[in-house]
Amino acid sequence: MKIGELAALTGVAPSRIRFYERIGLLKTVARQANGYRSYPPEALTMLKLIITAQQSGFSLEELSTLLPSDLEAWDHSSLLGALEQKVQDIEDLERRLAANKAQLLELLAEINAKPDDMDCRDNAKRVLSQLGLVREGE
The missing domain is CATH 1.10.1660.10 (Multidrug-efflux Transporter Regulator; Chain: A; Domain 2)
Incomplete structure (x- = not known):
């Protein structure tokens, strides 16, 4: 063809x-x-x-x-080994993605928990300080 x-x-x-x-x-x-x-x-x-x-x-x-x-x-053994390794790689990626998703959901929850009387700038500082990325007062 x-x-x-x-x-x-x-x-x-x-x-x-x-x-x-x-x-x-x-x-x-x-x-x-x-x-x-x-x-x-x-x-x-x-x-x-x-x-x-x-x-x-x-x-x-x-x-x-x-x-x-x-x-x-x-090559039967090479094929099986490669397929098993790819399954392991995918499972590792799934674990990393699940951890990343959990962190993002936690961050979203913190951002959405902004007190009504707080502006976005102060809320960002609050969230960042809770994550340990900045210290209070910076």
């Missing part, structure tokens, strides 16, 4: 497909006598794998070491 067909089937721009080919992620490309690229059906599968993996948080560098040149030649 030609690059236009592959692009239409995957929703990936031809320039992006050529980029994946150039960096070695898409290896099953042949050139016809006229110089046009010819992609076998496996290229569609590989391209979908690349897209899905990127959406799951894998970098292109990670993919270059993980994806086999032949879909039949997966």
Whole structure:
């Protein structure tokens, strides 16, 4: 199949497909006598794998070491290790995001707890002092 067909089937721009080919992620490309690229059906599968993996948080560098040149030649232990590590990375990110969210919610609550007779400038000082970012009277 030609690059236009592959692009239409995957929703990936031809320039992006050529980029994946150039960096070695898409290896099953042949050139016809006229110089046009010819992609076998496996290229569609590989391209979908690349897209899905990127959406799951894998970098292109990670993919270059993980994806086999032949879909039949997966290194089972490397694949499992990479997937388990990515799950751990996501869980670590979730913990950091939850902590960041909790801090922001606490800050919002403090800002919203502004006494009615206090202006915003004094409220900002109050909140910052409670967070230990400034001392009273500064």
